[in-house]
Amino acid sequence: MKITDTQTWTAVVTPMHENGELNLEDLASLIYKQDEAGNGVLVLGSTGEGLALGLEDKKQVVKTASSLNIEIPVMAGVGGFNLRHQLEWIEYCHQFEIDAFLLVTPLYxxxxxxxxxxxxxxxxxxxxxxxMVYNVPSRTGVKMSVEMLMELKGHPNFEVVKEASGSITDFQRYRASAPELAFYSGDDALTPFFAMAGCTGLVSVASNVWPKAVHRYVQWCMEGRGPELLPLWQECADALFEAPNPVPVKLLLKEKGWISSSALRPPLTEDELADISLLKNADQMIRDWYEETGSD
Known part of the structure; x- marks a missing residue:
């Protein structure tokens, strides 16, 4: 399996009950929706609140995701600041049907x-x-090093970079330094620009709530149709990031009835977004667009 066999990866949320305990039935249901859309699934990424979960909870997420009867690949997030713990986590994941790892730049x-x-x-x-190596300086406090890319780009397990700096200039600089690697957008709204600059796909937050529509959006971006899509998807992405991720996406998933609770782990809270009218409007716009462009 190659990561690049899949254009769209969903950084799936981790559903919880009102008391904060994991809701593994809802997690499975969300993954089945991604399977139906043909999107790969990333568990325990930023959107999955991976760093807010304890080790036992993380183990339950991996066990659940890897045990389902699905056709799509599953990627597990690896991130923190204690190297030994990350190595132990990778070793634990090896016993399950995990297809790839997301390696985050060290935190703090x-x-x-x-x-x-x-x-x-x-x-x-x-x-x-x-x-997939993940560059997200807004969360980690440090940019991925060009020198690191140049030194490790030939490693047999290093296949993809997820670029989420929000900078087209940085994207182009990284890609020029390691043309052997594939690059994925880590920003839903910027994917049209990244596609024109040579990206291979998207690791998406929006596909949690619009799995089939985002799948089509990415296909069209890769075909060079991104500019015509930009106004709609920028507006809808703005709604999804009106509050810290994944607060809005969990609220919209609950509104759609796809999860039973929008509970989050502290320090995140549902109270960050009291009015979800923009989210509901975005949901209607994307559903209308998907139907107008030929639903499956």
Whole structure:
């Protein structure tokens, strides 16, 4: 399996009951919706609140996602600031049907190029699956190093970069330094621009709530039709990120009846977004667009 066999990956939320305990039935239901749409699933990413979950909860998420009768691939998030813990987590995941790993730039410590090389090489060496390296400086506090890319781009487990810096300039600089690697957009609204700059696909938040529509959106972006899609999808992405992710997407999933509760783990809270009218309007616009462009 190659990560690039799948254009659209959904960074799936982790559903919970009102008391904060995992709702694994709702998680399975969401993954089945992604399977129907043909989107790969990333569990325990930023949208999945991976860093807010304890180890036992993370294990339950991986067990559930890997046990389902689905055709789509499953990727597991690996992120934090304690290297030993991340290596142990990768080793744990090896016993399940996990197809790939997402390796996040180390958090908080803000390592330089040499520290990033050591971090990612250790994780890549431990993984027995293809890996996607995730650049998200707004969350980690440090940009992915160009020097790290140039040194590790030939590693047999290093296949893809997820670029979520929000900068087309950075995207182009990274891609020029490692043309052997595939690059995915980590930003729903910027995917038309990233597609024109040479990206291969999208790791999406929006596909949680619009799995089939986002699948088509990504296909069209890869076909060069991104500019015509930009106004609609920018407006809808703005609604999905009106509050910290994944607050809005969980609220909309509950509104649609796809999960039973929009509960989050602290420090996130549903109280960040009292009015979901923009979300409901966005949902209607995307459903209308999907029907008008030929629903499956």
């Amino acid at each position: 410590a803000k390592p330089g190029a040499k520290g990033q090389v050591q971090w990612f090489k250790s994780l890549l060496d431990a993984a027995d699956k293809p890996c």
